Amino acid sequence: MNTTPLQQVIDRVRGVYGSWRRDTGVTRMREDWEALFAPREEIALSHFTLGGVDVAWVIASGADASGAAAPDADSARTLVYFHGGGFRVGSVRSHCELMWHLSRAAGCRVLGVDYRLAPEHAHPAPLHDALAVYRALLAGGVEAGDIALAGDSAGGNIVLNLLLQLRDTGEPMPARAVLMSAWTDLAATGESYQTRAGADPIHQQRMIQSMAAGYLGVAVSPEDPAVSPLYAPLHDLPPLLLQVGDAETVLDDSRLFAQRAQAAGGAATLSVYPHMIHVFQQFMHDLPEAREAIDEAGAFLRDGWH
Template identity: 40%
Template sequence: MSDRVFPDPYPASEELHALVARLRAAPFKADTKTVTELRENFERFASGFRDIPSSTRFEPVDDAEVQLEWTIATGASSDFVVLYFHGGGYSIGSIDSYRDHCARLSAMTGARVLSVGYRLAPEHRYPAALDDARTSYEWLLEQGILPERILLAGDSAGGGLALATLVALRDASLPLPSGAVLLSPLTDMAHTGASVQERAHLDPIVTPKGSHSYSTRYLGEDGDFDLPYASPVYADLDGLPPVLVVVGTEELLFDDSVRVVRKIKDAGGSAELDVWPNMIHIFPFFASQIPESQRAMEHIARFIRERLGLGQNGTTR
């Protein structure tokens, strides 16, 4: 399928304008705050975007080496799994802050979601997150979940991590999942895409300095920022399962999405790029309040159901 742009016949919603104004009034300032401050600020911020049905179950996993939690919406099948990696520049974010997002994914796809609390930098630098991501996938296989019934997903750094995990699994000759969904993925820790400068004034969340500060926390001041397992835009992307990439036009990291999709296609793979006008970084995360985000989640859920072989209500095709 060719790349898709989703023109909205309506002006950007009032809810979106209000969110952007709020973000500009209180920027995250990732390059000046301590990691502790960033984590606390993000958890408070994320708590304002929760509308989780009381019937949704959250079940921590006790027998894995990695922190994992099941998100199970009413009627979700136990045979199909979305393995989710949260965003946060490899330094912030948590299972807790993504519960609303994972609950929506489970409810809209009919699959269980396994949320991964991978170790964070700078306490745990590369390759800790990648090791935890791979371990979580291998744990699913050990539970008897078929690889074709698993799909990887993530946003921002988690989107880059999902793609890097696909590459690492392929390189290890492990059975690959059915596909991946990457939301505003961070795929170039060196930040060489033209959009880093050209669209910086449009992005109310990510700044060039802030994004670089996350890179140095994860890879170190003298780190290899074009390391393929950390920056998968530099990896060999041949032989991967189908990938959906979702990005907004108002994103500093816009080219991280465009370049990865182009590279997968050039390698003969299947990649879809969904571009949403006026949308900001990780905009599907805000689906509890933003109507455009809700519509994007419907497209994302459709792709996931198709890759997993699930019907509209979670039934097997």
């Protein structure tokens, strides 16, 4: 039976998530996630530690699998990327193709961050790792204006919390940030958790709330502005691009955040892609919308460099 590329992607995702049960261990979940997002291209990863955190350079060169040329990345421009995965799964490896294509589109080098994961390392370990990496870049002589941030889902949460922390401590801010299906509300209160429940093959409200509880524990409220950027004061942030799919339960996390950031005087651009699912950008080989979104992100980042 013929199906659309989007439906084929949805079936693959459901095949993984549908196999997980309450007693599925985190090791199995991580292995399944890595298999789902195994790169189809040969991506060179240069692993090292920065600020005590495991990281890797991903730098586009040559051409991608479609033959599209990748101009040499400007080593003076650094995009720091935080992967998604509900703070429990995901890695630089699972997101290396997405980072490679962002490097191509933005003409920069990308630094992927393998921050510590729950349940072994719950809140605030990922934010501490993000701060350590960013501060180490500055200490190494990289100018804040030559740095941009990006992240998807839980990684988008880390990006926004990092920006809020830098603002509140008076530290230099990066030039821009790209947020893909960002998880801004760990309490999962948006209407889209009901209106998009039937369309979203990945996230349902109860699942989101369970992931948040596993990350935060009982001592931290999911509505605490320190963990859910949607509830924080949003003044004095750098320009933001928020990309989200219209079929996501997490849609309102981006939509409401963009509205509140704009109301606070910020430059927050919201791009809602019709019919798209959570972090659809990872399916750049299957979905033209994914390639369009990556190019949009690249253009946004290029406009922000010094």
